[in-house]
Amino acid sequence: MRKANKLDIEKVLKKVKHYLTENDLDDISAAWDFCLKVHSGQKRKSGEDFAFHPLKVAYKLALWEMDKTTIIAGILHDVLEDTKTRESDIALRFGTEVANIVKGVTKVSDIKMAGNKHEQQIESLRRMILVMAKDLRVVFVRLADRLHNMSTLYALRKEKQLENSIETLEIYAPLADRLGMGQVKAELEDLSFPFAYPTDYRDLVTKSKKMYEMAVKNMAEIENNLKKGLAQEGFEAIINIRRKHLYSLWKKLKRPEIDNDLGKIFDLVAARIITQTKEDCYKALGVVHKIYRHNALIGVSDYIAQPKPNGYQSIHTKVHGPDGRIIEIQIRTKEMHDEAEHGLSAHWRYSHAKSHGANENMLNSGVFLGQKKYAWVQELVNWQGVLKNPGDFINAVKLDAFHERIFVFSPKGDAFDLPTGSTPVDFAYAVHTKLGNYIKLAKVNNKIVPLSYVLKSGDIVEIIKSKEPRLPNPDWLDFTHTTSARTEIKKLTKKV
Numbered sequence: 001m002r003k004a005n006k007l008d009i010e011k012v013l014k015k016v017k018h019y020l021t022e023n024d025l026d027d028i029s030a031a032w033d034f035c036l037k038v039h040s041g042q043k044r045k046s047g048e049d050f051a052f053h054p055l056k057v058a059y060k061l062a063l064w065e066m067d068k069t070t071i072i073a074g075i076l077h078d079v080l081e082d083t084k085t086r087e088s089d090i091a092l093r094f095g096t097e098v099a100n101i102v103k104g105v106t107k108v109s110d111i112k113m114a115g116n117k118h119e120q121q122i123e124s125l126r127r128m129i130l131v132m133a134k135d136l137r138v139v140f141v142r143l144a145d146r147l148h149n150m151s152t153l154y155a156l157r158k159e160k161q162l163e164n165s166i167e168t169l170e171i172y173a174p175l176a177d178r179l180g181m182g183q184v185k186a187e188l189e190d191l192s193f194p195f196a197y198p199t200d201y202r203d204l205v206t207k208s209k210k211m212y213e214m215a216v217k218n219m220a221e222i223e224n225n226l227k228k229g230l231a232q233e234g235f236e237a238i239i240n241i242r243r244k245h246l247y248s249l250w251k252k253l254k255r256p257e258i259d260n261d262l263g264k265i266f267d268l269v270a271a272r273i274i275t276q277t278k279e280d281c282y283k284a285l286g287v288v289h290k291i292y293r294h295n296a297l298i299g300v301s302d303y304i305a306q307p308k309p310n311g312y313q314s315i316h317t318k319v320h321g322p323d324g325r326i327i328e329i330q331i332r333t334k335e336m337h338d339e340a341e342h343g344l345s346a347h348w349r350y351s352h353a354k355s356h357g358a359n360e361n362m363l364n365s366g367v368f369l370g371q372k373k374y375a376w377v378q379e380l381v382n383w384q385g386v387l388k389n390p391g392d393f394i395n396a397v398k399l400d401a402f403h404e405r406i407f408v409f410s411p412k413g414d415a416f417d418l419p420t421g422s423t424p425v426d427f428a429y430a431v432h433t434k435l436g437n438y439i440k441l442a443k444v445n446n447k448i449v450p451l452s453y454v455l456k457s458g459d460i461v462e463i464i465k466s467k468e469p470r471l472p473n474p475d476w477l478d479f480t481h482t483t484s485a486r487t488e489i490k491k492l493t494k495k496v
């Protein structure tokens with residue numbers, strides 16, 4: 001038996017045991033043995049054995065309850081870049097799926113652009129979306145990789161610290177946000193903050209220390225009272241107290257209406273009541289207001305009845321706490337909570353549960369409903385109803401949904417998501433109706449193309465405008481795909 005030490009895969013295996021098979025565990029162990037062998041003798045800048053890093057990455061992926069393939073790819077994610085291993089070796093031993101994910105992760109980490117910072121960021125984001133469109137699991141591995149790298153950032157040179165922390169704030173945190181992984185986003189931001197803005201970070205820590213301490217003390221009393229109050233109503237609910245993440249506090253303080261005034265922050269520490277059902281959320285709200293007087297002026301925000309544009313659901317109420325200070329209490333169901341914290345990875349958990357015959361309603365409980373920017377995830381949820389086999393679901397997660405869509409970019413780097421087969425005319429109308437009515441010429445990746453040119457994901461599309469507005473050509477109806485373009489073309493050409 002292998003001696004238990006820091007370099008031990010047991011911890012990962014323990015985490016995945018409840019949802020993977022014995023065979024899966026054997027495969028993961030085999031990948032780990034391979035990893036130890038090829039990375040042997042290598043050290044990280046922090047002084048640890050190199051293999052400690054992929055182990056941490058795999059552990060994170062296990063916490064997110066990723067499938068076997070993703071976990072193995074996590075274990076092997078650095079072997080192409082840092083060892084003599086070839087892609088074909090990985091494919092032969094662990095299958096082409098693992099090899100493709102590892103290749104994807106390597107490709108993304110390779111992204112180094114010439115030009116200014118802004119252009120670099122756009123380019124990186126663009127490539128990231130492209131890689132993601134092939135297999136979302138690449139992004140999960142990359143996020144787990146980034147999380148661990150950020151936690152050992154202290155070991156790097158100062159310039160590297162700054163570069164990586166800014167990159168994390170500008171690319172990886174927003175990416176996690178887009179995938180609904182709020183917890184990962186917050187972690188990435190808080191790991192970056194001290195390195196990206198050291199002076200502001202130190203100032204904020206000093207400035208907020210007393211307030212945090214007071215708020216925490218206050219909250220302990222509130223938690224107690226809420227527990228009693230809820231118990232009296234015969235409630236089953238979890239109360240958890242959370243500190244606002246420093247980086248999000250810093251951002252909030254910069255808002256004009258807050259104007260750097262800590263006194264205007266009511267959610268420095270907030271209590272969350274996590275209920276079983278939606279109805280219980282409203283009952284819990286009643287209990288809260290019975291104990292603490294709610295502030296009629298700032299009142300209650302019901303994001304359950306009216307979810308935020310990103311799909312966030314919760315009830316927030318601001319009440320006068322024990323010492324009269326205003327505090328925020330958030331109420332949500334377990335599913336809403338999971339969705340807010342873990343996003344797509346929570347979805348994985350539900351899909352596993354479902355494939356094991358658990359509650360069908362979980363998927364239809366509104367977790368992913370009403371989220372426009374998340375439409376592709378919704379698509380997967382719908383598919384899940386049809387796909388009974390977990391293997392099919394994994395294929396769906398590879399974003400086959402994306403095969404119906406392409407991503408193209410304006411010269412400024414704004415991303416547009418269009419149906420497959422779209423042309424520069426569709427693009428123009430997607431940007432703005434007005435642009436559609438000024439089309440003179442189109443350039444794709446800096447070359448002039450016919451207006452019927454079929455765009456591919458990743459293309460940079462530029463519309464050269466005419467001086468005067470022009471009527472669209474009715475022939476454009478032969479090659480346009482978007483409703484917005486077609487409606488406009490029909491409307492304007494009818495007039496002739």
Ligand code: MN
Nearest residue numbers: 053077078145
């Ligand atoms: Mn790595």
